[in-house]
Amino acid sequence: MRKAWLIAAVAVLAAGGALAAVIVSSGGGKSSQPASSAGGTTSGTQPTSGGTTTGSTTGTAPPPPTATTSPVPATTSKIPPPPGPHSERRKVFTIGVVDDSLAQQNAASARSLVDISHRAGFEAVVISANWARGRTRPQAADVRGIGNVARAARADHMRLFIVAWNGLAANTPRNGNERGQFATFTAALVKAFPSVHGVIVGNEPNLNTFWMPQFGRDGRDVAAAAYEDLLARSYDAIKKASHDVEVIGVGLSPRGADRPLGIRPTHSPTAFIRDLGKSYRASGRNRPLMDAFAIHPYMLSPTVPPTVRHGKTTEITVADYPKLVTLLDEAFRGTPQRGRTLPILYAEFGVQTIVPEQKMFAYQEGTSPNSGEGVSAATQAAYYRQALALAYCQPTVRGLFIFHTFDESRLNGWQSGLYYADRSPKPSVRGFRRAVTDLRDGKLTNCGR
Numbered sequence: 001m002r003k004a005w006l007i008a009a010v011a012v013l014a015a016g017g018a019l020a021a022v023i024v025s026s027g028g029g030k031s032s033q034p035a036s037s038a039g040g041t042t043s044g045t046q047p048t049s050g051g052t053t054t055g056s057t058t059g060t061a062p063p064p065p066t067a068t069t070s071p072v073p074a075t076t077s078k079i080p081p082p083p084g085p086h087s088e089r090r091k092v093f094t095i096g097v098v099d100d101s102l103a104q105q106n107a108a109s110a111r112s113l114v115d116i117s118h119r120a121g122f123e124a125v126v127i128s129a130n131w132a133r134g135r136t137r138p139q140a141a142d143v144r145g146i147g148n149v150a151r152a153a154r155a156d157h158m159r160l161f162i163v164a165w166n167g168l169a170a171n172t173p174r175n176g177n178e179r180g181q182f183a184t185f186t187a188a189l190v191k192a193f194p195s196v197h198g199v200i201v202g203n204e205p206n207l208n209t210f211w212m213p214q215f216g217r218d219g220r221d222v223a224a225a226a227y228e229d230l231l232a233r234s235y236d237a238i239k240k241a242s243h244d245v246e247v248i249g250v251g252l253s254p255r256g257a258d259r260p261l262g263i264r265p266t267h268s269p270t271a272f273i274r275d276l277g278k279s280y281r282a283s284g285r286n287r288p289l290m291d292a293f294a295i296h297p298y299m300l301s302p303t304v305p306p307t308v309r310h311g312k313t314t315e316i317t318v319a320d321y322p323k324l325v326t327l328l329d330e331a332f333r334g335t336p337q338r339g340r341t342l343p344i345l346y347a348e349f350g351v352q353t354i355v356p357e358q359k360m361f362a363y364q365e366g367t368s369p370n371s372g373e374g375v376s377a378a379t380q381a382a383y384y385r386q387a388l389a390l391a392y393c394q395p396t397v398r399g400l401f402i403f404h405t406f407d408e409s410r411l412n413g414w415q416s417g418l419y420y421a422d423r424s425p426k427p428s429v430r431g432f433r434r435a436v437t438d439l440r441d442g443k444l445t446n447c448g449r
Contacts, residue, residue, distance in 0.1 A: 070270075071270065071312055071313055071314055072270055072314075072323045072330075073326065074309075074311055074320070074322040075322060075326055078325075078329065078340055079322065079325055079395065079396075080396075081395065082393040082395055082447035082448070083392070083393070083447065084446075084447070084449070085442040085443070085444075085445065085447070086442040089392070090392070090439055090440055090441075091440070093391075093392055093398065093399060093400075093439065094123060094159065094400075094401075095121060095122060095123050095124070095388070095399065095400060095402075095436055095439075096123065096124030096125060096126055096161065096400075096401040097117050097120075097124070097125055097126065097403075097404065097405050098126040098163075098347070098348055098402070098403050098404065099113075099117070099125070099126075099127075099404045099405045099406065100127055100128055101113065101404075101406055102114055102117065102125060102127065102152075102405070103142075103145030103146055103148065103149050104145060104148060105141065105144055105145055105148070106148070107151070109148075110145070110148035110149050110151075111148070111151075111155070113152075113405070113406075114149060114152035114153055114156060114158070115152070115156060116405060116419070117158075117405040118156040120418050120425075120429055120432065121435075121436035121437075122158065122402070122405070123157075123158055123159065124153075124158055124160070124161060124197070124399070124401070125149060125153050125159070125160060126161040126162070126163060126200070126401055127145075127146050127149050127160070127161075127163070128164075128165060128203075129146065129162055129163070129164050129165075129185075129189055130165065130166070130167050131166050131167075131171075131173075131181075131182050131185045132166075132167070133171060133173075133178060133181070134181065135181065135185055136181050136184040136188060137184075138185070138188060138189055138192055143192055146162065147192075147193065150195050150196070153195070159197040159198075160193065160196050160197055161196070161198045161199070161200060161248075161401075162189055162193065162196055162199050162200070163199075163200040163203060163251065163347075164182070164185060164186045164189060164199055164200070164201055164234070165200075165202055165203040165210070165251075166182065166202070166210070166211075167210075168209065168210065169208055169209060169210055169211055169212035170212075172210075172211050172212050172226075173226075173230055176229070179226075179229055179230045179233050180233055182230060182233070182234065183230070183233035183234045183236070184237060186199055186201065186234045186237055186238050187238055187240065188241075190238055190241040190242050190245050191241050191242075194242075197246060198245060198246035198248050198291075199234075199246070199247060199248065200248040200251050200294050200345075200347060201230065201231050201234045201235075201247065201250075201251075201290075202227060202230065202250065202251055203251045204251055204252065204253040204296065205223055205250065205251075205252075205272070206223065206224075206252055206253050206256045206266060206267040206268070206269060206271075206272040207253050207256065207266050207267075208264055208265050208266055209264075211223050211226075211227065213265075214260075214265040214267060215260035215265050219260040221267060221271065221272070221275040223267060223272070224267070224275035224276045224278075225275070225279040225282075227250070227276070228276055228279040228280055228283065228289065229279075231247075231249050231289050231290060232280075232283070232285055232287075232289055234247065235247045235287070235288065235290060236287070246291045247290050247291050247292075248291065248292045248293070248294050248345060248347070249289055249290030249294065250272075250276070250290075250294055250295070251294045251295070251296060251347055251348075252269045252272060252273070252294070252295040252296065252316075253266075253296055254269055254295065254296060254297050254298055254315055254316050254317050255268065255269070255300070255314075255315050256268040256271070256272070256314070258271050258314070268314035268315070269295065269315070269324075269327075270314035270316070270327060271314065273324075273327040273328065273331050274327065274330065274331055276331060277330065277331025277332055277339075278331075280331075280332070280335065281335060285336070287336055288336055288338065289337050290337070290342075291343070292342065292343040292344065292345055293342050293343070293344050293345070294344075294345045294346075294347035295316060295324065295344070295345075295346060296346075296347060296348035296349070297316065297317040297318045297320075297346050297349055298317070298350060299317055299351075300315075301373070302351050302352040302353075302373060302383075302416075303375055305383055305386060306318045306319060306349075306383055306386050306387040306390060307319050307386055307390065310323075311323075318346060318349070318387050318390050318391060319390060321344075321390075321394040321397065324344065325340055325344075325396065328340060328342050341396060342396065343396055343397075343398045344397045344398065345397070345398055346387075346399065346400045346401060347401050348401060348403045349387055349400060349401065349403060350402060350403035350404065350416030351375060351379070351380045351384060351416055352373060352374040352375070352414065352415045352416045353374045353375060353376065353379075353380050353407075353415055353416070353426060353428070354374035354375065354415075355407070355411070355415060355420070359421070359422065359424075361422075362409060362420060362421040362422035363407075363409050363410070363411050363421050364409055364410045364411065365410075365411060374415060377426045377428040378427065378428070378431070380426070380428045381427070381430075381431030381432055381435075382431070384402065384428070384431075384432050384435060385435040385444075388400055388435050388436070388439055388444060389435075389445040392439060392444060392447070393445060393447035402418075403416050404416050404418075405417055405418060405419055406419045406420075406421065406423055407419065407420055407421045409421040418432055
């Protein structure tokens with residue numbers, strides 16, 4: 001997530017000699033293969049947490065118990081039946097876009113980009129707001145940029161979602177005081193933007209790129225416990241600011257290694273959900289943590305269709321819905337937090353395209369060895385259609401959000417948009433728009449009937 005922001009941050013740090021490299025593995029990141037799917041061989045220098053109060057990754061800790069990393073039996077026995085092709089669900093299933101480039105400081109520019117997104121078929125827009133240590137309210141530039149998007153979205157009858165996150169792992173909220181600041185920040189966002197429909201709290205806390213430490217000295221998961229505290233505080237703060245705003249939890253990466261002594265200590269979504277449930281139960285909390293659960297079900301490569309399942313691994317993508325519901329049920333059954341029936345958002349999903357030679361003028365050279373990775377626009381449209389059909393038929397999934405309207409201009413960024421970096425449409429726009437229309441008309445899928 002937020003590849004352009006991360007690339008810029010890494011460049012600044014590297015120029016100052018503070019960081020040699022950061023390997024981003026947010027599910028579909030071109031900069032690396034996530035360790036859980038690449039045999040744990042991904043290399044890179046991990047960001048430090050700036051001094052934490054919850055543990056360290058040094059020492060000779062044993063790996064966590066096998067029970068936390070084992071794959072999940074995928075069962076559909078307690079999952080409600082899928083919706084029919086003409087059910088009311090076709091009107092309420094949300095199709096959104098995640099794109100910070102829409103948040104222009106100029107209102108007319110923001111309105112133009114939001115309008116283009118709406119015409120492409122999107123009905124919701126997701127913009128991020130970055131928390132920094134000591135910050136309890138959004139910065140003036142964020143207020144202006146997000147405010148411009150909010151007004152444009154209202155004019156187009158689009159929903160607004162905001163991701164409140166901490167950026168790189170060095171800015172992880174390390175203790176109760178900092179997590180309290182973060183929660184106050186989320187409430188301030190709700191007050192600043194009254195039209196916001198939901199706040200996604202955090203970004204991929206199961207990856208050490210965005211959250212540190214992941215493991216304590218004894219090899220146990222400390223990331224899930226710290227994130228649970230952050231989410232609980234944020235839930236209470238947001239609901240106090242506005243009871244109607246949805247609190248959306250986690251924003252989980254689809255992959256992770258579960259290896260405390262690995263080069264890049266990360267958690268699989270399987271282990272993180274289980275440990276989040278354990279931390280919630282241990283806290284004694286008698287209120288929910290979230291109104292909905294978010295995951296970023298990127299495929300390992302853009303050439304892999306979203307229909308591929310991962311029944312024998314800890315990975316979770318769109319076709320692994322039964323596994324995800326089973327995990328949520330296991331984590332929260334019998335508590336005030338819904339599990340099996342908890343609404344799910346696929347809050348980031350992207351399929352990258354190859355940039356044609358005639359469009360290369362709009363892009364900057366990248367440094368990633370995989371910066372040329374991608375598929376044709378026709379394949380992108382087909383995969384987005386498949387993902388929409390799959391998600392629509394999964395009864396507790398409430399929406400699918402595509403990562404970007406517009407390609408990022410750096411080739412080691414993200415080229416999963418429906419428009420090139422020069423803002424001209426890709427051939428896939430028409431196919432995507434047709435898939436959205438077919439969904440609304442009850443023609444996209446019969447959900448296996």
